[in-house]
Amino acid sequence: MSQRINENPMWISGALCAQTGPDVFFPEQGETAELAKQICSGCPYKDPCLQYALDHDERFGVWGGLDQAELRRLRGRAA
Numbered sequence: 001m002s003q004r005i006n007e008n009p010m011w012i013s014g015a016l017c018a019q020t021g022p023d024v025f026f027p028e029q030g031e032t033a034e035l036a037k038q039i040c041s042g043c044p045y046k047d048p049c050l051q052y053a054l055d056h057d058e059r060f061g062v063w064g065g066l067d068q069a070e071l072r073r074l075r076g077r078a079a
């Protein structure tokens, strides 16, 4: 995920996805996001990552353990 964040928040270099290929976090249509979500489940930066995605209106990929459909639903509840 480190390549998808332009602002390089301080936490990103220690995130588990920084040690993984970014493709895992952007599953193609019909592919599962389960591997990315599994990685996120052990990441100590889930909360700031999710907050970053919400603050920056990220629409694609897995952030903070949520896939894009789950992020969309969360945004819908917050609106």
Ligand code: SF4
Residues within 6 Å of the ligand: 001, 015, 016, 017, 018, 025, 039, 040, 041, 043, 044, 045, 046, 049, 050, 062, 063, 064, 065
């Ligand atoms: S929660 Fe997932 S996407 Fe977010 S920084 Fe951690 S591993 Fe990366």
